[in-house]
Amino acid sequence: MKPSGEIFQSADDAARRAAKTLLRAERHGALATLDADTAGPMASRISVATASDGAPIFLISQLSAHFSALEADPRASLLLGTPGKGDPLAHVRITVNGAAARLDGAARDHARARFLARHPKAALYADFGDFAFWRLNVDSALLNGGFGKAYKLTADDLLSPSLSELEAHEAGAVEHMNDDHADAVALYAEQLLDRSAGGWKLACVDAEGLDLVRGNDVARLWFDTPLQSAEALRPMLVTLAKRAQAKRDRTQRDQ
Helix, strand or coil, X not given: CCCHHHHCECCCHHHHHHHHHHHHHCCEEEEEEXXXXXXXXXXXXXXXXECCCCCEEEEEECCCHHHHHHHHCCEEEEXXXXXXXXXXXXXXXXXXXXXXXXXXXXXXXXXHHHHHHHCHHHHHCCCCCXXXXXXEEXXXXXXXXXXXXXXXXXXXXXXXXXXXXXXXXXXXXXXXXXXXCHHHHHHHXXXXXXXXXXXXXXXXXXXXXXXXXXXXXXEEEECCCCCCCHHHHHHHHHHHHHXXXXXXXXXXXXX
């Protein structure tokens, strides 16, 4: 029998990108915690989004068992990955491990904005006194890309650079793009990501890319290179729009 470590492949750029895309694109996952009364394992389904750096964030009620579990012991795992047709074990999935932390102040406000951009109906209860936003501080992860494709990943493999100035201007940038440049947002989804036309909006911006949403659909658009400053966002958006427009023009000429 082979040692267990030999089942894992060395993490490469493709594995890191697949893992990061799962983190950014999934809307729901299974949160595993340690029961506050028995210390035994317990799993619950939760809605998820991501902080600017890609760490999972979630909104849960004090009435839930996993809330008291995290207060007693913050260690947790989060399984992400939506099965498609056929064997569910043939589809990519990731388990993220770490310690959960309840968010307050500015961190809570930023998490709230990003979470509601992904789950707008949660605005009905997000500010109730018994609800709180949490962040899963990533320690490690296991990525399974299908049979024979397993990777151990670190926090450095998964997380993106944080730009505090970009975070401060994110809400304004998102609103501006959706209000004044909806045509560019549509081009991003339809031309650069090959998604069907109609209804796409910009939800979130971070140093490495954009999250686009349409109802329950989420599409991740990665930048060619990470932004080094908030000022670099506008030129990047213009470049992407020109690239998408050029692709559409080529397609129309070829038809």
